[in-house]
Amino acid sequence: MDKNSAKNVLKESSTNDDVASSEELSAITSSDTTSLSQVRDLLFGAEIKSQQTLLRETERQLKTDIDELKKLFTAKLGDVEKKTESQLADLRTQLKHESKARGQDVDKLNQVLETAQKANQGMIQQASSEAAAAEEKLAGELSLLESDMSQRFNAIQEKIDGAEAALDDAKVDRSSLASLLVALANEIKKDNGSR
Numbered sequence: 448m449d450k451n452s453a454k455n456v457l458k459e460s461s462t463n464d465d466v467a468s469s470e471e472l473s474a475i476t477s478s479d480t481t482s483l484s485q486v487r488d489l490l491f492g493a494e495i496k497s498q499q500t501l502l503r504e505t506e507r508q509l510k511t512d513i514d515e516l517k518k519l520f521t522a523k524l525g526d527v528e529k530k531t532e533s534q535l536a537d538l539r540t541q542l543k544h545e546s547k548a549r550g551q552d553v554d555k556l557n558q559v560l561e562t563a564q565k566a567n568q569g570m571i572q573q574a575s576s577e578a579a580a581a582e583e584k585l586a587g588e589l590s591l592l593e594s595d596m597s598q599r600f601n602a603i604q605e606k607i608d609g610a611e612a613a614l615d616d617a618k619v620d621r622s623s624l625a626s627l628l629v630a631l632a633n634e635i636k637k638d639n640g641s642r
Contacts, residue, residue: 603631603634610627
C-alpha cells in the first residue's frame with residue numbers, strides 16, 4: 448500500500464459511520480506501520496521536533512536553575528551556619544566571662560561578709576569586755592564613794608554633836624553659833640570641792 452491508499456483508507460474510515468472491521472485495522476497497522484509513521488512525521492514532525500527541542504531546553508534551563516538555587520541555598524545555609532556558630536561561640540564566651548565575674552563577685556561578697564561578721568563579733572566581745580570592766584570599775588568607785596561619804600558624814604556628825612555638846616555646855620551666844628556654822632559650812636564646802 449502506498450501513502451495515497453493509506454490516506455484514502457483513513458478518510459473512508461473517518462467519513463464512514465460504520466466501524467472499521469478488525470481485519471481492516473489489523474491490515475492497516477501491520478502492513479503499513481512504516482507508512483503511518485511517515486505520515487505522522489510529515490504532518491506533525493516539525494512541530495514534534497520543535498516541542499521536543501523546547502522541552503529539552505526547558506529541562507536544561509530548569510536543571511541549571513535548580514543547580515544554581517542549590518548552590519545559592521548551600522552557600523546561604525553555610526553563611527547562616529557560620530554566623531550562628533560564631534554568635535553561639537561569642538555567647539558562650541560572654542556567658543563564661545559573666546559567670547566567672549559573678550562567681551568572683553559572689554566570692555568577694557562572701558569574703559566581705561565573713562570579715563564584717565568576724566569584726567562584728569570582735570566588736571561585740573570587746574564591748575562586752577569593756578562593759579564588764581566599766582561595771583566593775585564603777586562598782587569599785589561607787590563603793591569607795593560610799594565609804595568616803597560615810598566617813599565624811601560621820602566626821603560632820605561628830606562635829607555637829609561636838610558643837611551641840613559645846614553649845615549645851617557653854618550656852619554660847621548667837622555670834623559664836625554663827626561662826627561655828629560658818630566654819631562647818633566651809634568644811635563641807637572644802638569637802639565638796641575636793642571631789
